[in-house]
Amino acid sequence: MADVFKALADETRRRILDALAVRDGQTLFEICSHLIARHGINSSRQAISQHLAVLESAGLVTVEWQGRSKLHYVNRAPLEDITQRWLHPGKDPA
Amino acid sequence: MADVFKALADETRRRILDALAVRDGQTLFEICSHLIARHGINSSRQAISQHLAVLESAGLVTVEWQGRSKLHYVNRAPLEDITQRWLHPGKDPA
DNA sequence: GCATTATGCAAGTATCTGCTTGCGTGTCAA
DNA sequence: TTGACACGCAAGCAGATACTTGCATAATGC
Known part of the structure; x- marks a missing residue:
């Protein structure tokens, strides 16, 4: 849960999820190209790779x-967990 | 949008939202007491005050x-915006 | 008025985070 | 088998972030 929020806290990582939402199943290079072409993000391959590792360990991306x-x-399962906990709380979170 | 995710990225700030979910309209001191009593968080008053400022500027807390x-x-409006964008995307986010 | 209470502001510090750089590993194709 | 390709690992660095400390401001109670 904590990992999910931390993963989503970064703009570049949210853009990566956007890129995968447009077309799922992309490779690292394809994601890099997508980010450069559509979002003006010009990070190195290694930077994107590290972002993907964060997203993967948060469960937001499978490989x-x-x-x-x-x-x-x-x-998207972790995102749905968030809404369950924060928007439709069935039980006391304390 | 970015501010909301950054605000939620911190564990203590999520606990603050939990505390307010239990009882809304608390003062700074009441929130501090709640965090110490129920979550074992022992930050100073100033630390919690700064967290509240972050939550407020993200629109997650009103005063x-x-x-x-x-x-x-x-x-909770910003949280609902998140679900609208990430779970029920009506339009292409690219 | 004066002390107390509830909070804000600002500077300093230590840790965290995102990025780069350089090298290593496994896969494919000629 | 050799070179090119796709990617991972690890160290180092700069900027961000959470926390503390000290002081200031405004409201309440005597």
């Missing part, structure tokens, strides 16, 4: 290796 | 002065 390429997919 | 006391109220 699938295919040869030497790593495909990234969005996972 | 109302009553004499020399400042009452804090939760505002």
Whole structure:
């Protein structure tokens, strides 16, 4: 839960999720190209790779290796958990 | 939007929202007491005050002065905006 | 008025975070 | 097998962030 909020706190990482929402299953290079082309983000490959690692450890992105390429997919389940806890609280959070 | 995620990225600030969810309209001192009693958070008054300022500028908390006391109220509207954008995207976010 | 209470402001510090740089590993194709 | 490609790992650095400390401001009660 904490990891999800921290992952979403960064603008570049939110853009990455946007990119994957447009087309799921992109590789690292494809995501980099997408960010440069559509969002004016000009970070290095390594920077984006580290962002993807954060998103993955937060459960917001799942990966699938295919040869030497790593495909990234969005996972919205953690976001739904957030709404369950913060917008439709069924039980006392304290 | 960015401010909301950054505000929620901190554990103590999420606890503050929890405290206000239990009882809305608390003062700074009441929130401090609540955090110490129920969450084992032992930050100073100033630290909590700064967290409240972050929550307020993110629109997650609204305030109302009553004499020399400042009452804090939760505002869930920004959270609903988040779910609208990330879980029920009506339009292309790119 | 004077002390107390509730809070804000501002500077300093230590830790965290995002980014870069350089190198290493595994995969594919010729 | 050799070179190119896609990616990971690790160290170092600059800026951001959370916290503390000290002082200031405004309202309440005697």
